[in-house]
Amino acid sequence: MNILLLMLSKGEGTGGMEKHCQELANGLSARGHRVTCAASIYHQTQLSKDVKAVTLNAERSRFSPILLASVIKIIKEGSFDIVHAQGSKAAAVLQLISPLIRQTKLVATIHSFKSAYPKESAFCRIIAVSKALAADIGHKNTEVVYNGLAQPQVSALSKALPAQLKSPVWLAVGRLVPAKGFDFLIDAFQHAEGTLLIAGSGPEQKSLEQQVESTSQQNKVILLGHRDDVPALMEFADGVVISSRREGFSYAFAEALLAGKPVIATDVPIANEFLDSRFIHRGFTPKLFARMLTANTDELQQAQSDSRKKARESLSLENMIENTVGVYSECLSHYE
Template structure:
């Protein structure tokens, strides 16, 4: 089987979709699939040496003639069985190609909620990374959860300069969508310490909020952290405060690290966690109350969820489920 993975993220992008692109490509190559990848050159650097790489200008329009020509030329040379778009921009680019290149099967994976989605008539399959996103897309969308690489040895904890327990960790870019402003507001009524790992455009206003609420001794903005697994091993629990998510890698990583979680009502937390551990978006009082739940109670109630994550949220499970979609669309040809 020969597969072209197409992703058109900006070169500097470094989020969940970019991680998925690399993990999927490398996992498929390890499974014996002949994989080629087309993306910004920056996103090709972490790929397995067996993968054929096609760098393109992803800052160009999705209707860019040079971009479309690159796809057409690659298909004519390699004769792919499947062209698999990652994200809405890539899906929009390949959507009209079936009239020019009728041979390959076209698949799109959608990672985030959008006002418009690919036309199911132009694709052999549309994949969503959560059930909530699949319901929003409609049209018999298939769900394949993103996978997380599981280390055989847990990362060693790091030393934290805090004394108030429990220690909560939130992870993500400091942007409006992550809801860290609400989380800081909630922490006025919460015992313990809150660590926020990440950087972004809202760092300054969030730091001002921490100081105005006199929380500087208990709420700390850590900035960008390269070793999130070590941080997770060093804290008592994880909190997700997002206003919106397509798929929360933080939720998956926390479950596989064995950590209890409190989350707002976003995928995939709202599909995996017990409903009593999910907070309505924007409900600061309920978020505060959930953060005051005893940690042992969270750990006990989420034991089944952690077992499920260990089976279904791994790279191996993601590759197996993606290959199943590939085999089905080829069989239906």
């Protein structure tokens, strides 16, 4: 197949969607498909040499005539079998120009919950990265394809951690933004024993530092900042905690299960699709969440063996690529 992946993320940061798009492009190319990735220059750095990169100015509005004209030109010159939008902005652009590219099969992957979703009629298929997100989208042509991860390669810690951390050591990973619920987690950890490591950077850094200080938890809650050694941190920790208020797909959760770590989580996808309800907290009650963090991590490890097995079967990079190709094939066969 001749495939165009379109992603219009702003800025230099690389999050789950940007990582997913580049890994999908590389995986499709490795399977022998012709792949072009049109995106910001900042989000093409991990593409393989066999993927054709086309640079777009993703800072432009989705309604920008220049951006719309650029995307139309790329599609018409490329004669693609499939044009696949990654994220709601790219999907909105394809929806706007769809009357001008009627012969092209359009697919969109939605990575997070939104107040509005792409119109069903504009796309052959809409991919949701979790069952909960698919239900929220509600279109008949929506299919679930979980994001896939390569098996993590564990190396040494890039920076030393403080000595003699009190057990159990819990690790939380993500951007320091309200959606990740780290303020709730710090509040809850006042009522828990052990050590909490939070790896990530973001706009909530100062307020979370102040919260740690105001709750006198300087010796038990440690903000690590941005880390490139998350697999090593997971290997070091006794367990991983997900405290998000909302997620389309929790990469940290998937990474934890694939790393063989026990997990406690709030009620977000995909944790609530893989874990028994005993390990999911609903309601954001700090003391109740803290009670879950007092569980014996060895017992959690044993109790979550089925969840880890399901993750190995469902969350691999190969599985994601195979399922995505299946969606493409459905579109092409349906419209022949």
